[in-house]
Amino acid sequence: MIVDTSHDVILGQHFFAKHDIMVDCNRQRLLFPETWTPRSDWWNNIPMDEAGKLLASPEFQKDVEKREKMMDLEDRRRRDG
Structure with missing residues (x-):
């Protein structure tokens, strides 16, 4: 693991x-x-309203969209032969 x-x-x-x-x-x-009881310092609690803020970077979002577009094009290319 x-x-x-x-x-x-x-x-x-x-x-x-x-x-x-x-x-x-x-x-x-x-x-x-x-x-066994876990120690509270072994994990970070991220409230759900803050979780979205972690990915709010415009550069990160642009990279995600670019990669998704490339994967879609590759899927289409493989499907069409």
Whole structure:
């Protein structure tokens, strides 16, 4: 499993076994022991009204639109043969 943090981390079978964490691939989730309580400093809460502000950069939006247009053109090219 690759974790998206400020530092790239790959967690594997030994880490999960050591910390008694079960991987539920069917439901794409991790099952932690009931005795385990996460520390509040391990995550950032981003209120939904602020989440949209993160992507509000005009340069970012322009890049998104450019990439979407390129993907649409490539899809059309492949579909038309």
